[in-house]
Amino acid sequence: MKILVTGFDPFGTDKINPAIEAVKKLPNEIEGAEIVKIEIPTIFNKCAEVVHQAILDNKPDYVLDIGQAGGRFALTPERVAINFDDGRIADNAGFQPRNQPIHEDGQNAYFTQLPVKAMAQAVLDAGLPSYVSTTAGTYVCNHIMYQVQYMIDKEFPELKAGFMHIPFLPNQVVARPDTPCLSLADDVTGITAAISAIVKQDGKGDIEAIGGSLN
Amino acid sequence: MKILVTGFDPFGTDKINPAIEAVKKLPNEIEGAEIVKIEIPTIFNKCAEVVHQAILDNKPDYVLDIGQAGGRFALTPERVAINFDDGRIADNAGFQPRNQPIHEDGQNAYFTQLPVKAMAQAVLDAGLPSYVSTTAGTYVCNHIMYQVQYMIDKEFPELKAGFMHIPFLPNQVVARPDTPCLSLADDVTGITAAISAIVKQDGKGDIEAIGGSLN
Amino acid sequence: MKILVTGFDPFGTDKINPAIEAVKKLPNEIEGAEIVKIEIPTIFNKCAEVVHQAILDNKPDYVLDIGQAGGRFALTPERVAINFDDGRIADNAGFQPRNQPIHEDGQNAYFTQLPVKAMAQAVLDAGLPSYVSTTAGTYVCNHIMYQVQYMIDKEFPELKAGFMHIPFLPNQVVARPDTPCLSLADDVTGITAAISAIVKQDGKGDIEAIGGSLN
Amino acid sequence: MKILVTGFDPFGTDKINPAIEAVKKLPNEIEGAEIVKIEIPTIFNKCAEVVHQAILDNKPDYVLDIGQAGGRFALTPERVAINFDDGRIADNAGFQPRNQPIHEDGQNAYFTQLPVKAMAQAVLDAGLPSYVSTTAGTYVCNHIMYQVQYMIDKEFPELKAGFMHIPFLPNQVVARPDTPCLSLADDVTGITAAISAIVKQDGKGDIEAIGGSLN
Numbered sequence: 001m002k003i004l005v006t007g008f009d010p011f012g013t014d015k016i017n018p019a020i021e022a023v024k025k026l027p028n029e030i031e032g033a034e035i036v037k038i039e040i041p042t043i044f045n046k047c048a049e050v051v052h053q054a055i056l057d058n059k060p061d062y063v064l065d066i067g068q069a070g071g072r073f074a075l076t077p078e079r080v081a082i083n084f085d086d087g088r089i090a091d092n093a094g095f096q097p098r099n100q101p102i103h104e105d106g107q108n109a110y111f112t113q114l115p116v117k118a119m120a121q122a123v124l125d126a127g128l129p130s131y132v133s134t135t136a137g138t139y140v141c142n143h144i145m146y147q148v149q150y151m152i153d154k155e156f157p158e159l160k161a162g163f164m165h166i167p168f169l170p171n172q173v174v175a176r177p178d179t180p181c182l183s184l185a186d187d188v189t190g191i192t193a194a195i196s197a198i199v200k201q202d203g204k205g206d207i208e209a210i211g212g213s214l215n
Numbered sequence: 216m217k218i219l220v221t222g223f224d225p226f227g228t229d230k231i232n233p234a235i236e237a238v239k240k241l242p243n244e245i246e247g248a249e250i251v252k253i254e255i256p257t258i259f260n261k262c263a264e265v266v267h268q269a270i271l272d273n274k275p276d277y278v279l280d281i282g283q284a285g286g287r288f289a290l291t292p293e294r295v296a297i298n299f300d301d302g303r304i305a306d307n308a309g310f311q312p313r314n315q316p317i318h319e320d321g322q323n324a325y326f327t328q329l330p331v332k333a334m335a336q337a338v339l340d341a342g343l344p345s346y347v348s349t350t351a352g353t354y355v356c357n358h359i360m361y362q363v364q365y366m367i368d369k370e371f372p373e374l375k376a377g378f379m380h381i382p383f384l385p386n387q388v389v390a391r392p393d394t395p396c397l398s399l400a401d402d403v404t405g406i407t408a409a410i411s412a413i414v415k416q417d418g419k420g421d422i423e424a425i426g427g428s429l430n
Numbered sequence: 431m432k433i434l435v436t437g438f439d440p441f442g443t444d445k446i447n448p449a450i451e452a453v454k455k456l457p458n459e460i461e462g463a464e465i466v467k468i469e470i471p472t473i474f475n476k477c478a479e480v481v482h483q484a485i486l487d488n489k490p491d492y493v494l495d496i497g498q499a500g501g502r503f504a505l506t507p508e509r510v511a512i513n514f515d516d517g518r519i520a521d522n523a524g525f526q527p528r529n530q531p532i533h534e535d536g537q538n539a540y541f542t543q544l545p546v547k548a549m550a551q552a553v554l555d556a557g558l559p560s561y562v563s564t565t566a567g568t569y570v571c572n573h574i575m576y577q578v579q580y581m582i583d584k585e586f587p588e589l590k591a592g593f594m595h596i597p598f599l600p601n602q603v604v605a606r607p608d609t610p611c612l613s614l615a616d617d618v619t620g621i622t623a624a625i626s627a628i629v630k631q632d633g634k635g636d637i638e639a640i641g642g643s644l645n
Numbered sequence: 646m647k648i649l650v651t652g653f654d655p656f657g658t659d660k661i662n663p664a665i666e667a668v669k670k671l672p673n674e675i676e677g678a679e680i681v682k683i684e685i686p687t688i689f690n691k692c693a694e695v696v697h698q699a700i701l702d703n704k705p706d707y708v709l710d711i712g713q714a715g716g717r718f719a720l721t722p723e724r725v726a727i728n729f730d731d732g733r734i735a736d737n738a739g740f741q742p743r744n745q746p747i748h749e750d751g752q753n754a755y756f757t758q759l760p761v762k763a764m765a766q767a768v769l770d771a772g773l774p775s776y777v778s779t780t781a782g783t784y785v786c787n788h789i790m791y792q793v794q795y796m797i798d799k800e801f802p803e804l805k806a807g808f809m810h811i812p813f814l815p816n817q818v819v820a821r822p823d824t825p826c827l828s829l830a831d832d833v834t835g836i837t838a839a840i841s842a843i844v845k846q847d848g849k850g851d852i853e854a855i856g857g858s859l860n
Contacts, residue, residue, distance in 0.1 A: 012429075069430035071608075073823050082295050082324060082349065086427030098423055099332075109297060109324030117314075127816035129826065134297065134357075135350035138427040142349075165430050170831055171772035178501075178718050181774065183828040186815055208313055212301030212353040214227075215284035215380050286823075288608050342601035344611065385616055386557035393503050393716075396559065398613040401600055442859075499860035510727050512754060512779065516857030528853055529762075539727060539754030547744075564727065564787075565780035568857040572779075595860050638743055642731030642783040644657075645714035645810050 001033040001202065003195060004060035006051055008067050008140065011042035011092055018169045019066040022187035030192055031199040036060060042140050043093040044085060048147035055148075055156060062160050062198055063148050064114070066191060067141035069165035070172070073180040074129035075190040077116040078136040078163040081145035082109045086138035102146050110149030114162035114198055115206035122197035128182070128190045132211055136163055164194055216248040216417065218410060219275035221266055223282050223355065226257035226307055233384045234281040237402035245407055246414040251275060257355050258308040259300060263362035270363075270371060277375050277413055278363050279329070281406060282356035284380035285387070288395040289344035290405040292331040293351040293378040296360035297324045301353035317361050325364030329377030329413055330421035337412035343397070343405045347426050351378055379409055431463040431632065433625060434490035436481055438497050438570065441472035441522055448599045449496040452617035460622055461629040466490060472570050473523040474515060478577035485578075485586060492590050492628055493578050494544070496621060497571035499595035500602070503610040504559035505620040507546040508566040508593040511575035512539045516568035532576050540579030544592030544628055545636035552627035558612070558620045562641050566593055594624055646678040646847065648840060649705035651696055653712050653785065656687035656737055663814045664711040667832035675837055676844040681705060687785050688738040689730060693792035700793075700801060707805050707843055708793050709759070711836060712786035714810035715817070718825040719774035720835040722761040723781040723808040726790035727754045731783035747791050755794030759807030759843055760851035767842035773827070773835045777856055781808055809839055 007023030010016055020039045028035055036058050040047045055063065069076065083106050085097035116132045123130035136142035145163035152159045166187050173179040182190075201207070222238030225231055235254045243250055251273045255262045270278065284291065298321050300312040331347045338345035351357035360378035367374045381402050388394040397405075416422070437453030440446055450469045458465055466488050470477045485493065499506065513536050515527040546562045553560035566572035575593035582589050596617050603609040612620075631637070652668030655661055665684045673680055681703045685692045700708065714721065728751050730742040761777045768775035781787035790808035797804045811832050818824040827835075846852070 067430070072430065073818070073825060079299070080297050080324065082326075084294070084326070084349075088425065088427040088429055096425075098425070098427075099421060107324075108322050108326060109295065111297075111299070111323060124819050127819060129815065129818050129822070129824075131822065133350075134299075134353060135348075135428070135430075137430040138349060139429045141430055170774065170827070173718070173774050174769050174772060177774070177776065179774075180718065180825045181827070182815070183831055185830065186828055206314065210303065210311075210313070212303040212313075213350070214303055214354045215282070215287065215350075215352040215356055288603070288610065339604050342604060344600065344603050344607070344609075346607065385559065385612070388503070388559050389554050389557060392559070392561065394559075395503065395610045396612070397600070398616055400615065401613055497860070502860065509729070510754065512725050512756075514724070514756070514779075518855065518857045518859055526855075528855070528857075529851060537753050538756060539725065539752075541727075541729070541753060563780075564729075564783060565778075565858070565860075567860040568779060569859045571860055636744060640733065640741075640743070642733045642743075643780070644733055644784045645712070645717065645780075645782040645786055 001199060002036060002058060002060045003033050003062040003064060004036045004054055004058055006038050006040045006065045008042045009039055012089055014172055016169065017068050018166050018184060018187055019068050021184055022166060022191055023066055025188045026191060030195045033199045041092055043091050044095050044097060044140055044143055047140060047144045051144060051148060052151060065144050065163045067165055070168050071179060072165060072167050074131055075123050076131055076133035076165045077114065077119040077194060078112065078145060078165065079116055079132055079134050080109050080111050081136055081142050081149055083146060084138055085143055091140060102143060103150050106150045110146060112162035113160035115201035117209045117211050118197040118201045118207045119194040121207065121209060122193040123190045126189050126193040128186055133165060134213060216414060217251060217273060217275045218248050218277040218279060219251045219269055219273055221253050221255045221280045223257045224254055227304055229387055231384065232283050233381050233399065233402055234283050236399055237381060237406055238281055240403045241406060245410045248414045256307055258306050259310050259312060259355055259358055262355060262359045266359065266363060267366060280359050280378045282380055285383050286394060287380060287382050289346055290338050291346055291348035291380045292329065292334040292409060293327065293360060293380065294331055294347055294349050295324050295326050296351055296357050296364055298361060299353055300358055306355060317358060318365050321365045325361060327377035328375035330416035332424045332426050333412040333416045333422045334409040336422065336424060337408040338405045341404055341408040343401055348380060349428060431629060432466060432488060432490045433463050433492045433494060434466045434484055434488055436468050436470045436495045438472045439469055442519055444602055446599065447498050448596050448614060448617055449498050451614055452596060452621055453496055455618045456621060460625045463629045471522055473521050474525050474527060474570055474573055477570060477574045481574060481578060482581060495574050495593045497595055500598050501609060502595060502597050504561055505553050506561055506563035506595045507544065507549040507624060508542065508575060508595065509546055509562055509564050510539050510541050511566055511572050511579055513576060514568055515573055521570060532573060533580050536580045540576060542592035543590035545631035547639045547641050548627040548631045548637045549624040551637065551639060552623040553620045556619055556623040558616055563595060564643060646844060647681060647703060647705045648678050648707040648709060649681045649699055649703055651683050651685045651710045653687045654684055657734055659817055661814065662713050663811050663829060663832055664713050666829055667811060667836055668711055670833045671836060675840045678844045686737055688736050689740050689742060689785055689788055692785060692789045696789060696793060697796060710789050710808045712810055715813050716824060717810060717812050719776055720768050721776055721778035721810045722759065722764040722839060723757065723790060723810065724761055724777055724779050725754050725756050726781055726787050726794055728791060729783055730788055736785060747788060748795050751795045755791060757807035758805035760846035762854045762856050763842040763846045763852045764839040766852065766854060767838040768835045771834050771838040773831055778810060779858060
């Protein structure tokens with residue numbers, strides 16, 4: 001089995017992005033699955049192209065995109081991507097979409113094929129905070145998650161894909177009082193645990209754990 | 216113009232639900248629009264039926280569902296409803312769905328027809344915290360928002376509908392330390408402001424404000 | 431019985447201070463006690479002088495100072511004032527002390543004579559969030575609380591005094607996302623409840639409720 | 646120079662306490678100072694006796710007590726200890742004091758002799774969140790900080806001492822949603838940085854950084 005794992009580069013006022021830093025430190029093999037790692041740009045109109053080429057080059061069974069979720073306390077696998085771009089800030093190319101669909105001929109939303117409850121449980125079992133999120137936002141993170149799902153819909157029907165958000169690193173919150181963080185080592189441990197769950201649940205669907213969010 | 220506004224009854228460990236309390240106190244007319252108010256049960260398999268009957272009875276131009284979002288700091292119009300039920304707790308009929316689609320023949324998600332950015336801006340202009348949310352959760356709030364959208368898709372193509380979450384009331388956080396709340400009077404002011412925005416934007420779509428969430 | 435209640439004027443970037451706004455709206459009599467209300471300036475080197483004169487003029491049995499605690503979720507009676515000025519921002523006269531004792535001949539700290547647990551319980555009973563705080567900070571709030579205690583120590587041994595912090599108002603958090611607030615009406619209700627507790631506990635000391643903070 | 650560093654054992658519902666875990670992992674020498682490490686019990690009536698004996702045995706120049714502050718986001722050197730015990734929960738001996746002074750003949754509060762602003766700055770410079778706190782609570786953490794100051798007041802006038810709180814570990818927040826944490830490795834880095842600042846500022850007092858808290 002082959003799993004393509006992507007990580008965004010830094011954006012906004014941050015000089016570092018935990019996503020690509022953690023992805024770079026992942027082992028090359030997890031539970032027998034080969035891990036292929038790539039950096040992708042925090043650019044709406046370019047990130048999908050980079051992932052698309054990597055899918056063509058590597059023919060992975062799974063794609064897992066990793067992104068930074070500043071302000072979240074936990075590692076959060078995402079359940080759904082929506083057909084909507086709306087930038088609170090400009091991306092690294094200076095582009096700031098407003099209220100725009102990503103693909104006119106795409107579904108309103110796509111659900112991930114990943115076993116998100118099993119992934120969250122595996123992260124918790126590794127001693128780290130985690131829960132399944134039902135929003136990836138409206139910035140590049142939701143964008144790339146949606147774009148890969150759109151590729152599955154139109155071009156790679158066998159592929160399975162999803163997204164996981166991770167918190168700020170400690171050095172990112174030095175000037176952001178009362179903001180949660182997680183260390184890079186913990187990010188690596190957590191992502192590795194989540195990927196282990198993907199491998200173990202392969203072909204079995206997700207677990208039936210109690211979850212959901214009231215709002 | 217006629218606007219049907221619904222509010223859920225209390226659920227879980229709470230004896231009160233700010234949603235129905237605020238809805239009951241709304242004026243009967245806002246910016247010239249007639250406001251029809253109904254209480255709906257916090258029951259997955261019943262709330263849609265009640266709203267459906269109210270739509271048939273009242274033939275509204277708009278439906279706005281109001282629900283409690285414990286833990287949120289702001290009044291939050293919702294952008295999207297997803298085809299997914301997953302109960303962290305049982306509903307008022309003791310039913311607790313897990314990982315279930317709401318309608319097999321429904322879209323993965325539906326976007327609201329309401330001008331959510333204009334609604335949030337109107338609430339802010341009224342001196343209250345607000346932002347557009349991109350998740351209504353996976354409990355009855357998302358469920359009813361999705362169900363009304365499904366009705367629009369299948370039966371009422373002219374109808375426009377959406378959802379707004381509101382925080383806990385102060386007396387709900389007496390035993391929940393460090394949890395945000397908003398007073399009932401502020402809820403009424405905020406919902407009224409949001410409805411005013413719906414009326415004013417009728418036929419014009421949403422405003423182009425900067426918004427979106429990074430995650 | 432006579433109770434002098436003081437409220438600070440606005441400071442920093444805020445055009446309004448919930449403290450003086452709430453104080454102005456208090457009833458003139460609570461549980462039979464006469465309530466005397468004054469506004470005091472957010473100025474280290476002036477606020478104590480204003481309160482001192484008001485004590486001489488009014489000869490109150492109690493002094494209760496009210497101040498804004500941006501970021502707190504609850505109405506919080508303060509247990510202790512420390513002999514230390516340290517301004518994160520300048521006061522309204524442009525003065526920003528660093529690491530300075532308030533009075534060289536004062537105690538390191540003074541405990542309030544007010545029944546703070548009874549006050550917090552009364553606020554909770556009124557349906558509003560409350561707990562006893564063990565820090566009034568190092569800005570003008572701690573300063574005035576300390577100064578009045580110093581006056582008790584040196585000049586008015588019969589006087590009893592204390593401080594209560596209150597959260598931001600809703601309109602103060604419109605541009606401060608994810609920040610708690612409380613309405614002015616709730617502030618008035620909460621302060622009134624706390625003062626009622628002061629009157630009822632007069633001569634009896636505080637209640638023995640479980641309280642305290644782990645850190 | 647010799648520095649005695651103490652860490653509390655686990656208490657309440659937790660099986661682990663980051664304080665003693667981090668203390669055990671500190672280097673034996675920091676900036677040339679010898680580090681002596683001891684575990685102390687989370688017991689009001691015993692912890693001071695253990696530290697007192699360790700002071701007699703080791704004759705340290707400094708004592709730094711480390712304790713857990715569940716819910717805090719940062720490593721927080723404490724400025725002041727108050728003469729007040731009030732247990733929200735019982736200690737490890739089942740004792741739960743209410744509204745009690747620690748020493749009838751002690752000061753109302755004692756300020757630390759440690760350069761707390763320099764310590765916080767050193768932690769920030771190490772890439773970790775930190776600020777100076779003005780409350781150590783009313784549980785055993787404040788108790789031991791006060792007790793050591795009382796010993797300085799009555800018995801060891803040359804000794805300098807203080808306290809630093811550290812957040813939950815990641816595995817402690819697995820079942821505490823939306824609660825901040827810090828890794829054990831980061832705790833060790835942060836405490837080491839704080840101790841380095843103590844050594845470097847020895848004989849120089851604290852730095853004049855802007856600090857303080859508004860409330």
